[in-house]
Amino acid sequence: MFALVDCNNFYASCERVFQPALEGRPIVVLSNNDGCVVARSAEAKALGIPMGKPWFKVAPAVRGAGVVVFSSNYALYGEFSRRVMQTLTQFSPRLEVYSIDECFLDVGGHRGDLTALGQAIARTVRRWTGIPVSVGIAPTKTLAKVANRLAKKGQAGQGPVCHWGEVAAPREALAALAVEDIWGIAARWGGRLRQAGVATALALAEADPSWLRRLGGVVLERIGRELAGCSCLPLELVPPAKKQIMVSRSFGERLSSLTDLQGAVAAFAARAGVKLRRERLRAQAVTVFVQTSPFADAEPWYANGVTLVLERPTQDSGRLVQCAQEGLTRIFRPGLRYQKAGVLLMDLTPAGAEQGLLFASQTPDSPATMRLMTCVDTLNREPARRVVCHARELVSTRWQMRQQRKSVNRPTDWAHLPVVHA
Amino acid sequence: MYDTEQLFSMKAGTTTLGIAETVWRVAVGQPRRMLRLFSSRIAAGFPSPADDHLEGPLDLNAYLAPHPAATFVVRVTGDSMVRAGIRDGDLLVVDRAREAASGAIVVAVVDGELTVKRLRVGREGIRLEAENPAYPPIVVHEHTELVIWGVVAHAIRSY
Numbered sequence: 001m002f003a004l005v006d007c008n009n010f011y012a013s014c015e016r017v018f019q020p021a022l023e024g025r026p027i028v029v030l031s032n033n034d035g036c037v038v039a040r041s042a043e044a045k046a047l048g049i050p051m052g053k054p055w056f057k058v059a060p061a062v063r064g065a066g067v068v069v070f071s072s073n074y075a076l077y078g079e080f081s082r083r084v085m086q087t088l089t090q091f092s093p094r095l096e097v098y099s100i101d102e103c104f105l106d107v108g109g110h111r112g113d114l115t116a117l118g119q120a121i122a123r124t125v126r127r128w129t130g131i132p133v134s135v136g137i138a139p140t141k142t143l144a145k146v147a148n149r150l151a152k153k154g155q156a157g158q159g160p161v162c163h164w165g166e167v168a169a170p171r172e173a174l175a176a177l178a179v180e181d182i183w184g185i186a187a188r189w190g191g192r193l194r195q196a197g198v199a200t201a202l203a204l205a206e207a208d209p210s211w212l213r214r215l216g217g218v219v220l221e222r223i224g225r226e227l228a229g230c231s232c233l234p235l236e237l238v239p240p241a242k243k244q245i246m247v248s249r250s251f252g253e254r255l256s257s258l259t260d261l262q263g264a265v266a267a268f269a270a271r272a273g274v275k276l277r278r279e280r281l282r283a284q285a286v287t288v289f290v291q292t293s294p295f296a297d298a299e300p301w302y303a304n305g306v307t308l309v310l311e312r313p314t315q316d317s318g319r320l321v322q323c324a325q326e327g328l329t330r331i332f333r334p335g336l337r338y339q340k341a342g343v344l345l346m347d348l349t350p351a352g353a354e355q356g357l358l359f360a361s362q363t364p365d366s367p368a369t370m371r372l373m374t375c376v377d378t379l380n381r382e383p384a385r386r387v388v389c390h391a392r393e394l395v396s397t398r399w400q401m402r403q404q405r406k407s408v409n410r411p412t413d414w415a416h417l418p419v420v421h422a
Numbered sequence: 423m424y425d426t427e428q429l430f431s432m433k434a435g436t437t438t439l440g441i442a443e444t445v446w447r448v449a450v451g452q453p454r455r456m457l458r459l460f461s462s463r464i465a466a467g468f469p470s471p472a473d474d475h476l477e478g479p480l481d482l483n484a485y486l487a488p489h490p491a492a493t494f495v496v497r498v499t500g501d502s503m504v505r506a507g508i509r510d511g512d513l514l515v516v517d518r519a520r521e522a523a524s525g526a527i528v529v530a531v532v533d534g535e536l537t538v539k540r541l542r543v544g545r546e547g548i549r550l551e552a553e554n555p556a557y558p559p560i561v562v563h564e565h566t567e568l569v570i571w572g573v574v575a576h577a578i579r580s581y
Contacts, residue, residue: 087491
């Protein structure tokens with residue numbers, strides 16, 4: 001038995017914890033720099049505010065509705081995510097943190113009423129952390145997702161909890177779920193499935209598994225079986241190794257000079273290196289990309305990227321930074337106003353797998369380099385503090401984030417603690 | 423991420439009693455709190471009478487925040503709670519896991535703001551009392567909702 005615990009409108013809920021006056025008011029959270037809507041409260045959704053659109057294009061339509069706007073505050077959301085997950089550990093020792101605001105729990109060992117357990121989970125998380133959650137409970141992870149959706153829509157009749165086994169009309173619930181809205185169905189599959197006559201979750205659940213396998217491989221077959229109630233996707237207690245690592249940002253202002261872009265790309269490559277080492281991986285391919293704003297109608301739109309393949313896989317930020325610089329010089333065009341750049345590491349292999357190689361020259365990074373990287377990572381461990389960085393990163397920092405509307409409450413910072421009135 | 427702490431061997435006279443241990447703890451997003459494990463190996467001489475009673479350094483996290491996921495630190499502004507020993511600028515450790523009983527100092531939501539007051543629940547109803555005669559109590563009327571944000575467990579003042 002699985003429980004999927006999903007935080008309701010997570011970013012907006014985090015902003016509300018220290019500002020109860022925001023309860024009931026529409027909230028939107030914007031991406032840093034480019035100001036696109038990345039999260040909405042239920043009230044903002046009800047106003048019809050779309051995701052992903054730049055706020056300046058949305059704002060005129062909802063003027064007067066009292067929408068509260070925040071820049072995204074990832075330190076705050078990360079802190080609340082940590083607290084929610086920590087609170088959940090008391091309900092099951094086996095849990096899979098699926099995303100910043102979602103967690104699967106194995107509740108198979110629970111003796112007793114599962115709906116009551118779900119309610120205890122929702123009550124405790126809300127009370128301990130201030131974050132409202134919905135809980136879906138079902139024999140498979142895919143059905144737990146479906147149940148969670150029903151709970152969110154208030155169709156379960158048990159407050160924020162939906163136990164699939166107690167859903168009055170499960171067939172109707174699956175029939176009402178469009179195939180594109182099923183967990184794990186890639187958007188591009190929707191059209192193909194509909195062409196094959198599979199438009200709803202019910203059709204998928206009742207399809208012949210071997211036919212599904214021919215249509216969409218083992219992944220689709222598993223989804224079909226899971227919807228039919230047969231568990232095929234176990235809890236991933238150890239997160240699977242990453243396939244790629246991406247660091248990209250929109251700039252605080254449009255950048256035109258090569259120097260400014262060099263500073264940005266160096267910082268992204270170094271950050272990607274930190275992530276790479278944290279995952280204990282090595283990369284052998286580095287992609288750099290730049291683009292101008294797709295919203296600046298009067299300017300030419302330019303987007304380009306280049307992938308460089310290294311001789312040997314590496315964990316060395318120095319080599320990644322160097323590689324990214326080389327790529328940048330190949331795709332940089334003068335006279336344009338760039339809005340975004342990014343570094344993508346690919347062809348990742350686990351570090352240490354080639355230990356015991358016969359010839360030392362085959363070792364991807366020298367022991368001295370690895371010691372240096374470990375040392376740098378340790379010095380920079382405090383979040384948001386860079387004690388040591390590559391000189392290339394300092395040639396320009398004009399790309400850095402604009403966060404004009406960031407909430408000031410920082411429960412993890414002594415200097416900016418939330419205030420209570422006495 | 424790991425937290426590691428080296429425990430060094432202790433010397434009693436010329437006899438080494440403890441052996442060095444490295445304690446690893448996977449911090450699954452938990453605040454850094456050291457966990458000490460002890461083991462001793464008696465090479466020679468008398469065992470130390472303290473050997474079974476070693477407890478490690480005092481852990482303020484464990485003392486102030488037994489429910490770390492539910493504990494928040496907030497800063498006080500205002501003087502309505504001075505008689506309870508809570509002054510302007512103090513830090514409060516607020517435990518959201520703790521039950522709010524009558525008489526507890528709580529952080530409550532009043533007019534959309536987080537407010538610290540003493541909770542009184544009695545026959546005459548629910549009141550939030552200040553600890554300063556200059557401030558009248560806040561009476562929670564029937565049919566209005568009172569949200570208790572958390573229970574104040576400790577106050578911290580730095581000198």
